[in-house]
Amino acid sequence: MKVEPQNEVEKPVQVGAPVMQEQKPASPGASNPAGRWWVAILALVIVVAIVISGILPRIHARAALEKETAEMAIPTVSVIHPTRGSPTQEVVLPANVQAYIDSPIYARTNGYLKRWYTDIGARVKAGQLIAEIETPEVDQQLGQAKADLATSVANLNLSQITATRYQDLLKTDSVSKQDTDNATGDLAAKQATVQSAQANVRRLEELQSFEKIYAPFDGVITARNTDVGALIDSGSSGGTRTELFHIAQPDKLRVYVSVPQVYSQAMKPGLIADLVLSEFPGRVFPGTLVRTAQAIDQSTRTLLVEIRVDNPTGTLFSGAYAEVHLKLPTATSAFILPVNALLFRSEGLRVAAITDGRHAELKPIILGHDFGSEVEVVGGLTGDESIIANPPDSLVSGEEVRIAKPAASGESQK
Numbered sequence: 001m002k003v004e005p006q007n008e009v010e011k012p013v014q015v016g017a018p019v020m021q022e023q024k025p026a027s028p029g030a031s032n033p034a035g036r037w038w039v040a041i042l043a044l045v046i047v048v049a050i051v052i053s054g055i056l057p058r059i060h061a062r063a064a065l066e067k068e069t070a071e072m073a074i075p076t077v078s079v080i081h082p083t084r085g086s087p088t089q090e091v092v093l094p095a096n097v098q099a100y101i102d103s104p105i106y107a108r109t110n111g112y113l114k115r116w117y118t119d120i121g122a123r124v125k126a127g128q129l130i131a132e133i134e135t136p137e138v139d140q141q142l143g144q145a146k147a148d149l150a151t152s153v154a155n156l157n158l159s160q161i162t163a164t165r166y167q168d169l170l171k172t173d174s175v176s177k178q179d180t181d182n183a184t185g186d187l188a189a190k191q192a193t194v195q196s197a198q199a200n201v202r203r204l205e206e207l208q209s210f211e212k213i214y215a216p217f218d219g220v221i222t223a224r225n226t227d228v229g230a231l232i233d234s235g236s237s238g239g240t241r242t243e244l245f246h247i248a249q250p251d252k253l254r255v256y257v258s259v260p261q262v263y264s265q266a267m268k269p270g271l272i273a274d275l276v277l278s279e280f281p282g283r284v285f286p287g288t289l290v291r292t293a294q295a296i297d298q299s300t301r302t303l304l305v306e307i308r309v310d311n312p313t314g315t316l317f318s319g320a321y322a323e324v325h326l327k328l329p330t331a332t333s334a335f336i337l338p339v340n341a342l343l344f345r346s347e348g349l350r351v352a353a354i355t356d357g358r359h360a361e362l363k364p365i366i367l368g369h370d371f372g373s374e375v376e377v378v379g380g381l382t383g384d385e386s387i388i389a390n391p392p393d394s395l396v397s398g399e400e401v402r403i404a405k406p407a408a409s410g411e412s413q414k
Contacts, residue, residue: 075395076402079354079386082335085376089369091326095257095275095307099248099318101217106241107232108210111135113244120224124215124247131213131244133232138211142204149197156190163187210234219249220314248318253309255287257324258302262369266328267292273307274325277316285309285316287324334368335377340390342375351380352388352395354403360388362397 114132118124166183169175223246226232235241255275259267267289275285287309296303307324309316343350343362350362366379388401395401 074400074402075392076404077352077360077388077391078404080338080341080389082337082377082381082383082385082387084383085334085336089328091259091263091328093257093259093324093326095255095322095324097275097309097316097318097320097322098254098256099219099250100252100254100308101219101249102318103216103247104243105130105213105216105245105247106243107133107213107234108236109133109135109138109207109232110234110237111138111211111232113226113228113230113232114211115228116224116226118215118221118224118245120221122221124219124221126215126217128215129212130215130221131226133211133213135208135211138204138207142201142208145197145201145204149194149201152190152194152197156187156194159183159187159190213244215247217247217249218251219247222246222248222318250311250314250316250318253311253316253318255307255309255322255324257305257307257326258297258300259305259326261296261301261303263326263328264292264296264303267303267305272327274327275307275309275316276323276325277320284325285311289326335381335383336371336374337377337387338374338389339372341387343391343393343395351385352391354386354388354401357403358400360391360395360397360399360401362395 111133114134116131118128118130124130163180163183163186166175166180170177170180224244225246226242226244230242232244233239233242255273257273269290269292271289273287273289275287276283277285287307289305290308291306293304337351341351343352345362348364349367351365352360353363355361363385364380365377368376368378370376386403388395
């Protein structure tokens with residue numbers, strides 16, 4: 001065989017050296033960079049669209065949730081409007097009814113009751129004899145006093161004759177000046193003794209006149225505390241005096257009322273006061289306030305007032321319990337609010353008013369009278385405010401609120 005010589009010399013292959021392969025020419029357009037950019041942009045757009053389509057609903061949901069939370073945080077309140085108070089206010093207070101004149105009758109002399117002429121319930125006139133007392137001791141003392149007076153008068157006459165005689169003898173120097181002065185002094189002493197005896201007689205005659213007891217004024221005997229033969233002690237000798245009768249004048253009545261201090265300035269003479277008693281249902285007895293004590297009782301913080309009630313027929317009894325209805329004038333700017341509209345803050349009493357239909361404003365007020373479930377407001381309101389009922393304790397001025405719509409009649413019945 002004939003071996004043909006090789007034209008090329010084979011080069012030894014180095015181990016680990018990269019083997020370069022022969023590249024074929026690329027097809028047209030495969031190496032275009034613009035095409036690859038469009039693919040990248042399209043992929044990016046797809047990715048962004050996917051991301052947006054997943055995140056945007058969450059953003060909307062979160063915004064809706066925040067909005068709903070904010071709306072739910074706004075308190076829903078109901079509003080009321082202050083009502084103007086009445087120009088007159090009626091105050092009902094307990095009262096005690098007393099007779100215009102009420103007096104106990106005591107004895108002014110000691111003795112025994114001889115007889116009485118009037119019993120309880122009897123109407124008497126001023127100066128009418130109602131009882132007699134036997135006073136033997138006073139009678140004897142009066143007799144003794146009259147005898148002493150007669151003795152004193154006799155001694156006075158003798159002294160007067162002696163003094164006159166001595167004065168005549170002194171003119172002729174028949175007696176001394178000293179004897180004349182002694183006679184004149186004795187006359188003066190006897191005159192004083194007679195005057196003392198006369199006073200004692202008059203005193204005992206006055207005591208004796210007290211044997212007869214007369215009514216001091218027109219009235220009704222309400223009590224008789226003695227009987228025939230009873231020992232009467234006037235108390236002049238240190239003993240316990242005895243009340244014989246009790247008399248009252250019921251034609252006019254005094255009604256005493258203890259008025260709380262808050263109403264004291266309205267208690268003026270001439271104020272109308274109606275008297276109501278349980279034994280006369282539906283009947284009113286008119287009265288008029290006539291005077292006050294002009295001082296507050298420190299123990300009860302009340303003002304004692306007197307009301308006069310005419311009782312010509314004696315229908316009302318003294319000592320009765322009654323209710324007095326006082327009609328007090330009130331300020332024209334007073335308003336009435338329920339107590340659940342009040343806010344008690346450290347800076348003072350407040351109410352929450354709606355200013356622009358959406359925001360609350362805390363307004364200071366001044367209270368008048370407390371009626372229990374309602375209060376009288378005498379300052380701080382004009383009457384046009386919309387007041388929040390049952391305001392939350394955390395409410396502050398400027399806070400947004402939502403006014404609740406009134407429920408329909410059908411829904412409220414359900």
